[in-house]
Amino acid sequence: MHQGRTTLSKFLIQQLKGSPEQNDLAALLVDIAACIKAISAMTSKGMLGDVLGSLDTTNVQGETQKKLDVLSNVAFINTFSMGGLVAGLASEEVDDPQEIDPRDGSGRFLAIFDPLDGSSNIDVNVSVGSIFSILRAPEGRTPTLDDYLRPGSVQLAAGYAIYGPATMMVITVGKGTHGFTLDREVGNFILTHPHIEIPADTSEFAINASNERFWEPPVQRYVTECKAGKNDVRGRDFNMRWIASMVAEVHRILMRGGVFMYPRDMKDPSKAGRLRLMYEANPMTMVVEQAGGLGSTGRSRILDISPEEIHQRVPVILGSRNEVERIERYHRDYDSGADQRYTSPLFQERSLFAN
Numbered sequence: 001m002h003q004g005r006t007t008l009s010k011f012l013i014q015q016l017k018g019s020p021e022q023n024d025l026a027a028l029l030v031d032i033a034a035c036i037k038a039i040s041a042m043t044s045k046g047m048l049g050d051v052l053g054s055l056d057t058t059n060v061q062g063e064t065q066k067k068l069d070v071l072s073n074v075a076f077i078n079t080f081s082m083g084g085l086v087a088g089l090a091s092e093e094v095d096d097p098q099e100i101d102p103r104d105g106s107g108r109f110l111a112i113f114d115p116l117d118g119s120s121n122i123d124v125n126v127s128v129g130s131i132f133s134i135l136r137a138p139e140g141r142t143p144t145l146d147d148y149l150r151p152g153s154v155q156l157a158a159g160y161a162i163y164g165p166a167t168m169m170v171i172t173v174g175k176g177t178h179g180f181t182l183d184r185e186v187g188n189f190i191l192t193h194p195h196i197e198i199p200a201d202t203s204e205f206a207i208n209a210s211n212e213r214f215w216e217p218p219v220q221r222y223v224t225e226c227k228a229g230k231n232d233v234r235g236r237d238f239n240m241r242w243i244a245s246m247v248a249e250v251h252r253i254l255m256r257g258g259v260f261m262y263p264r265d266m267k268d269p270s271k272a273g274r275l276r277l278m279y280e281a282n283p284m285t286m287v288v289e290q291a292g293g294l295g296s297t298g299r300s301r302i303l304d305i306s307p308e309e310i311h312q313r314v315p316v317i318l319g320s321r322n323e324v325e326r327i328e329r330y331h332r333d334y335d336s337g338a339d340q341r342y343t344s345p346l347f348q349e350r351s352l353f354a355n
């Protein structure tokens with residue numbers, strides 16, 4: 001029987017029927033969709049909306065905040081505070097997790113989010129996004145920090161919005177990864193990309209090549225081989241992209257395959273990587289793995305990491321399965337000493353990179 005267009009709400013009613021927790025999770029995702037519509041409306045106004053430019057404030061990581069970082073953060077906090085479904089939240093733009101006032105409901109969930117990802121792109125009118133991760137809140141007590149610091153494998157739901165030529169929302173509740181496109185005139189998210197599958201093989205990679213001199217040997221090896229093309233070990237030519245919005249890179253990988261890397265490097269040895277585990281790596285890895293891809297640090301599965309801090313950074317290598325497995329193998333070869341080809345003094349001290 002022809003069922004017509006599937007809105008996000010209809011889809012969630014079908015995917016999440018049964019327990020009260022599932023019903024509440026569906027309601028929460030509908031709330032998040034409303035927040036995403038509000039952020040989409042703000043970003044699309046551009047220069048006409050008085051939303052561009054930077055503030056003179058910095059976040060906990062010392063990054064200058066853009067106006068839209070703060071506006072998007074407020075939109076998410078208001079959504080979760082008023083919706084009655086969330087007991088606590090953590091955000092890239094908030095130093096410590098915040099409890100939601102219990103008067104607003106007995107929320108079952110914890111929400112962790114990057115309200116605006118790729119915000120360096122906002123002033124140049126290039127795609128940005130929002131990323132979210134949903135965990136189970138403890139029952140009958142106030143959440144503590146430890147309730148947030150759970151491995152990504154226990155996420156109940158994860159997803160992102162991309163504010164590009166079209167606004168899309170891509171989500172998973174652990175039953176595949178599905179994409180919805182915003183019909184702006186009507187204000188509904190419509191299921192346009194059911195059961196997204198990332199091809200296992202790819203000839204496209206994404207990495208900030210300006211950091212090349214700081215990379216570890218296994219990453220240098222991988223990229224060198226890709227660039228060497230069809231007359232070298234890979235036997236085919238590769239293409240490269242770098243948008244500087246993780247959301248946009250992951251979205252491209254979901255649509256046509258590819259591998260995205262923000263690996264550990266020696267630029268600032270005190271940082272384990274550029275991206276943040278709780279609100280970038282974990283939710284994006286769940287979305288990618290539910291679409292048949294993989295997410296790794298190069299040395300371990302991202303979703304198996306036991307977090308130590310809300311704003312903790314991790315190396316991220318994710319996308320098409322066979323490429324991620326190859327890069328993991330290059331790390332193993334290097335760590336075991338089987339790969340002797342790189343002898344740069346930068347990388348003589350293996351223990352610098354030991355996990």
Ligand code: AHG
Nearest residue numbers: 116117118119120208244245246247
């Ligand atoms: P955010 O805007 O939330 O701080 O995240 C930006 C991240 C990520 O989206 C992107 O992949 C990376 O930073 C870009 O880093 P470079 O500036 O090194 O290109």
Ligand code: MN
Nearest residue numbers: 114116117118
């Ligand atoms: Mn980000």
Ligand code: MN
Nearest residue numbers: 092114116117
């Ligand atoms: Mn951000």
